[in-house]
Amino acid sequence: MAPDAASSAGLENAVEAATQSLLDAQRPDGHWLYELEADATIPAEYVLLVHHLAEKPDVALEAKIAVYLRRIQGAHGGWPLFHDGPLDISASVKAYFALKMIGDAIDAPHMRRAREAILAHGGAAGSNVFTRILLALYGVLSWRAVPMMPIEIVLLPRWFPFHLSKISYWARTVIVPLLVLQLDRPRARNPRGVRLDELFVEPAVNVGLAKHAPHQNRHWFRFFRVTDVLLRATDWLMPASLRERAKRTAVEFVSSHLNGEDGLGAIYPAMANLVMMFDALGYPPEHPQRAIARRAIDRLLVIRDDEAYCQPCLSPVWDTALAAHALLESGTPAARRAALAGAEWLRPLQILETAGDWSARRPDVRPGGWAFQYANDHYPDVDDTAVVVMAMDRLAGTADYTRSISRGREWVLGMQSSEGGWGAFEPENTHEYLNNIPFADHGALLDPPTVDVSARCLSMLTQLGASRDDPAVARVTDYLLTHQEANGSWHGRWGMNYIYGTWAALCALNGVGIDAHGSPLIRRSVDWLFQIQNADGGWGEDGDSYRLDYRGHASAPSTASQTAWALLGLMSAGVVDDARVARGVAYLIATQNRAGFWDEPRFTATGFPRVFYLRYHGYAHYFPLWALARYRNLRRAGTRHVAYGL
Secondary structure (H helix, E strand, O other): OOOOHHOHHHHHHHHHHHHHHHHHHHHOOOOOOEEEEEEOHHHHHHHHHHOOOOOOOOOHHHHHHHHHHHHHHOOOOOEEEOOOOOHHHHHHHHHHHHHHHHHOOOOOHHHHHHHHHHHHOHHHHOOHHHHHHHHHHHOOOHHHHHHOHHHHHOOOOOOOEEEEHOHHHHHHHHHHHHHHHHOOOOOOOOOOOOOOHHHOOOOOOOOOOOOOOOOOOOOHHHHHHHHHHHHHHHHOOOOHHHHHHHHHHHHHHHHHHOOOOHOOOHHHHHHHHHHHHHHHOOOOOHHHHHHHHHHHHHOOEOOOOEEEEEOOOOOOHHHHHHHHHHHHHHHOOHHHHHHHHHHHHHHOOOOOOOOOOHHOOOOOOOOOOOOOOOOOOOOOEEHHHHHHHHHHOOOEEOOOEEEHHHHHHHHHHHHHOOOOOOOOOOOEEOOOHHHHHHHHOOOOEEEEEEEHHHHHHHHHHHHHOOOOOOHHHHHHHHHHHHHHOOOOOOOOEEOEEEEEEEEHHHHHHHHHHOOOOOOHHHHHHHHHHHHOOOOOEEEEEEEHHHOOOOOOEEEEEEEEEHHHHHHHHHHHOOOOHHHHHHHHHHHHHHOOOOOEEEEEOOOOOEEEEEEEOOOOOHHHHHHHHHHHHHHHHHHHHHHOOOOOOO
8 A cells, every 4th residue: 555545545435334233233322232252151151151140041042152162162172261272170160060961972072172282281280270179169179179268358457468358359359258158168050060079180179279360479388288187177167157157258359349230249250259259158149239239140142043141241431432432533413413422421430429439549539530330330331431521521512511520530630550650440559469479360350550451641631731740741751761671672461461451551652742753762662663564564462461470462363353453552652644654554444344343253352361361342443533534634644643542
């Protein structure tokens, strides 16, 4: 594609088609909601939950989930954490278990391949803690293969080295109902009597605690392992009255955070654990709390004609805010009207009354954020709030969002951590030693500041008029500059990975007046993006880039969303009139489908690095449109300057 492609019919047609696709996907009330897909773990756990509770299975639904699980099985025989990724033991064990529970014969070719692959990787004994808990509930493993988490930890004072306020919101909502399950140790009903003995290299009864995970410090891990031994040895000494009080406290916590039909924490693992907890406590299916918790799970199901799966959560606020930005970039009257309708849908979802768990560290800060989901008042997130505020600011003059913007900005500022950056849901959630406890083999127990969220907050502040002299702006700018990698990139926590982080950082630094033409630091980042550009003109990166021994970008096939991030980052750095940018634009135009969006089977988002990855189906709708429209707009205007935070 020639550098003057901005005036070409191909570019304009691509923008028009993508705009129409996004307009067609808008719901009547103004919002967008796209599917949010994870690996095999969540749909497999859904099947196993039904059989744990001895609910009457929906045979047609189970058959569709089985079709889905078979389709995403990897060529290696197991199940990966992201598209075309390596086998993951825990995901593979759960998927195999679910298929066997549904009724797939163990001598079926796909089951045989899965079993052989799992055994070749050491067998089910290599499963992570949460999989081990599931297997213990089913009686496959002994509870001695699961780290001790005494329920009395809910009573610990805030100054104690471990306290629930010191772990992330997702860990808190997942763990609290698990504490009750670990105390009562109910046995899954399992009406079909399905077992997994064939997945163990040695008898399952011999499986003990796992070794430390690669991210864990050996010395800390040994300390916590000794603590685990002491807890087991003294467990019988715990006074019954204290244990009962702790149990009541745990139940009170989850009951107060129930969150209606949006579910505890509005995330699947917490919802499922809650339902199992209510069942263990003897709540019948019709009990109001258990019933509403169970309905929340079914809202996550995606059921098609031929297959089905369960989502980890819903993403309407995130999808709506990002779709609005893309449409505002597109700029047609219809696109602007749709963006306004999206903002009007978002307006009443701002959380202005509930002081969520974050307020434990910021008691003097007024609520004012938005959650990721339809409702999650205890856990608004900074990232969504910043993106919503920026969209509303871009609509100034069309509608009055002054109050919403002011309260959102106020809340975001109040959530800034002492080191200058922002975590996603809570400030100062940085007690790194806790990731060394045996229970934290996933390495995602905390919610520390990250580059991508911090960059989004800086983008918001500068778009709203804050200068580099503003103390909050100066602190986060320093945070970003000191967290740049030697090769010029930035790490991305919530999107894959260095492309995502670099896009966010370049947008933010543009807001404080730093661009590639005046800063060697930004020039290095631009050079890095061009160095990793694929031969087809696009950009790609997968979950392997999160490996602990990172030595540079892990090449992966191009995707539309990651190509868009790279282009948006380059344009924010002032790089527009470059043939390599034009090649990226050409890649997007060439790969757009007839429906106006892009086919993107690969995962480009991150739940927890090295553990849990996501495929936002909306990313292939709004991000490429955003990049194409911005390129067109900058070329039309003859400018290199991006005026908005994102």
